[in-house]
Amino acid sequence: MLKPNAIILHKTRPQVQQEIQACIGCNECLIACPAVAEPITIDVLNRETQNGPISGPVSRFARACYQCGACVAPCPVGLHRDAMMLWLKIRLLDSQEEE
Ligand code: SF4
Ligand code: SF4
Numbered sequence: 001m002l003k004p005n006a007i008i009l010h011k012t013r014p015q016v017q018q019e020i021q022a023c024i025g026c027n028e029c030l031i032a033c034p035a036v037a038e039p040i041t042i043d044v045l046n047r048e049t050q051n052g053p054i055s056g057p058v059s060r061f062a063r064a065c066y067q068c069g070a071c072v073a074p075c076p077v078g079l080h081r082d083a084m085m086l087w088l089k090i091r092l093l094d095s096q097e098e099e
Pocket of ligand 2: 022023024026029042074075079080081
């Protein structure tokens with residue numbers, strides 16, 4: 001059972017898509033992220049979070065994301081990159097199962 005103060009990160013696919021559409025591409029979430037190990041652009045990350053093939057750098061970043069939440073507070077428009085990354089992880093798992 002969840003503790004009363006538990007943080008629920010999960011968002012539905014439509015909610016994540018809404019957040020991606022609201023993203024202004026400022027890059028603050030990636031600057032704050034301790035798991036970024038190679039150059040990734042927000043437009044590619046946003047696109048590949050939603051559909052299409054997932055490139056090597058984005059799939060490595062998706063695996064490296066450990067849901068620490070450091071990307072949330074810096075977002076100037078109140079978006080949740082951590083929830084977007086959870087969806088990207090799910091997409092990655094789905095695409096691997098299809099191979
Ligand atoms: S939740 Fe993932 S994307 Fe966000 S700062 Fe942490 S490791 Fe980076
Ligand atoms: S900090 Fe927010 S608005 Fe800026 S790129 Fe990240 S998700 Fe988009």
